[in-house]
Amino acid sequence: MPLQSSFAPAGITAVNFVIASVQVDEVTGKVEIEWPTSSAQNMAQLSLEQGSLSDEVFAQGKTQKVYTLTFRGQKMVAKQFFNVGEGPDTVDMNTNKDELEKEAICLAQTGYFYKCFLELAEERAVDMGDGNFLLALEVIESGANPSSASGLTSYELQDQELSAEYAAVAWLLEPRRQKQFKKWTGTCEHPSYNNNMVGNILTCFAHFVDLHSKKSVVLADIQTSVVGSKHVLFDMMFHTKNGKSGAGDHGQDGIDNYVKVHHCVDRCETMRFEAPEPEKISVKDSDSEDSEE
Ligand SMILES: [Zn+2]
Known part of the structure; x- marks a missing residue:
């Protein structure tokens, strides 16, 4: 058992994190991620920050497990795919x-x-909580134990060591929200909200993304939770042309489906968004009754 550098109460593990740099090009929206481990020569060159990670699962979805975390003095969660x-x-x-x-x-x-x-829009009721996530690596010194939350053993880590000194396990860190949330759209269901202001803004925002991305990105699984007086978007999912943006991306089919089912709300028309038009409509679809406008 290696010497522990700090002590944590039962059920909580002290974890050393390094944070990746996530840069968004303001013009093109292109995202660049740089992991600190790719440039560090050794462990001493990593800017380690300690967090307190719970051993027990706090919440679990279809694809991810969520653990509570205290980091930088904030109540957060750490997420991992299982x-x-x-x-x-x-x-x-x-x-x-x-x-x-x-x-x-x-x-x-x-x-x-x-x-x-x-x-373009005046409305400020929905927020992204700008830059409210951190892409992180749990850094585990050679011979030390990974956190229980990682689900890994030090034996499993041996093959994965980035250097003779340490191994690293990825996490996504986010502010801790209320467990309650509102789901507005599904993976393939894109209802329009006429009478709910937040839903109405999000219906219009989804249309905007389709236009702004030149029909290469469709927003799916839109969810918000309330933080203070704002409705904050989280856990986004995309349909993209190459279908590789993440779990649930249906590729061009997902894009075509959105174009077919989106019904503009007044807000779309106020913002002068043209109704999305399918690039290619198969004969079968254009003949079916429900595609008649
Ligand atoms: Zn619209």
């Missing part, structure tokens, strides 16, 4: 890191889209 479609607890460290990276890109790009949207 299922990306091949059954529970089958996600290896590299897949987890790749999927978290994709999620961070979605979050950062949604922030970019929303900033562009706000330049």
